Amino acid sequence: MKIVTDSGADLSFEECQQIDVTMVPLKVDVDGVSYQAGVDIDPVRFYDMMDASATMPITSTPSIGEFVEVYERLAKEDDDILSIHISSGLSATFSVAKQAAEAVGNPRIHLVDTLTLSAGQAWPVLAAAKMQAAGKSLQETLEKLNEIHQATFTHFTLPDLKYLIAGGRISHLKGLLASLLGIKPVIEVSKEDGKYYDKLKKRSFQKAIGGLTELALQRFAEGSRLQVQICTAANPEGGQMLKEAMDRVFQVNWLPEFNLGTALGAHTGRGLVGMIYAREDALPQIP
Numbered sequence: 001m002k003i004v005t006d007s008g009a010d011l012s013f014e015e016c017q018q019i020d021v022t023m024v025p026l027k028v029d030v031d032g033v034s035y036q037a038g039v040d041i042d043p044v045r046f047y048d049m050m051d052a053s054a055t056m057p058i059t060s061t062p063s064i065g066e067f068v069e070v071y072e073r074l075a076k077e078d079d080d081i082l083s084i085h086i087s088s089g090l091s092a093t094f095s096v097a098k099q100a101a102e103a104v105g106n107p108r109i110h111l112v113d114t115l116t117l118s119a120g121q122a123w124p125v126l127a128a129a130k131m132q133a134a135g136k137s138l139q140e141t142l143e144k145l146n147e148i149h150q151a152t153f154t155h156f157t158l159p160d161l162k163y164l165i166a167g168g169r170i171s172h173l174k175g176l177l178a179s180l181l182g183i184k185p186v187i188e189v190s191k192e193d194g195k196y197y198d199k200l201k202k203r204s205f206q207k208a209i210g211g212l213t214e215l216a217l218q219r220f221a222e223g224s225r226l227q228v229q230i231c232t233a234a235n236p237e238g239g240q241m242l243k244e245a246m247d248r249v250f251q252v253n254w255l256p257e258f259n260l261g262t263a264l265g266a267h268t269g270r271g272l273v274g275m276i277y278a279r280e281d282a283l284p285q286i287p
Helices: 013-018 043-052 064-075 093-104 119-133 138-151 162-166 172-181 205-219 236-249
Strands: 002-006 021-024 027-030 033-036 058-060 081-085 109-113 152-157 184-189 196-202 225-232 251-254 273-279
Touching: 002 064, 002 093, 002 119, 013 021, 021 064, 021 119, 027 043, 064 081, 064 093, 081 093, 081 119, 081 138, 093 109, 109 138, 119 138, 119 152, 119 225, 119 273, 138 152, 138 273, 152 205, 184 205, 196 205, 205 236, 205 273, 225 236, 236 251, 236 273
Parallel strands: 002 021, 002 081, 081 109, 225 251
Antiparallel strands: 027 033, 027 058, 152 184, 152 273, 184 196, 225 273
16 A cells, blocks of 8 residues: 655655655745745745745645656555545645546545645544554555544634635635634634634634633543644744643643644744644554
């Protein structure tokens, strides 16, 4: 089994190489210069470039041809290909990969729409890599990925809505009204359609960060054992605030905090604070 993903998982090219995963990068254009997300631009440098730019960054999916080349090359090494992608509710990448698989005509290319992004996408990719290394079958791996999808939740908040508005992730009118009123939404990535939905609205960014813990408490009882990974858009202070709030009410197994990658950060700007989490006993055991 060979594994393919895209840079929506916020895994670098080097990280993917280490676990024998082929990463097909999304593109991001800043001031007319195109970069491959996860390959040739560092997230922190990218946020500095965004701050200095007078225009909004532009993102684009990989081409059908790029996926075709990857699928044809990997098919020479293994019959089964598992292609795990960013939510179809937020990006056309899954659709492009599907078109490429149809063009190749290989019925053993299996596509997975994670209906999420960032670490929510990386967790199943990393699990699939472990299953592959352990010699597990495609079907066994798919069963584990479904369990991960059912167990995990992704929430985030951000101080400025202008990038979400510009990228069409929220409506212009809705975003403008929230900005004028000083409202900071606490957003969930839906497990049903993989789109963004406001779950809470707060009057300050600090309260919105607290709202992330509030949402977790709506789902799990105080004292529950959770696995949590925090991501920020170059905002370690906000990440620390969230960590302290979560530690006060849950028993947490912390995975390493990381910076939101360029393909996703282009739609949020600097400052985002988010987390991917699950109840530990709901996550499947991976060999």
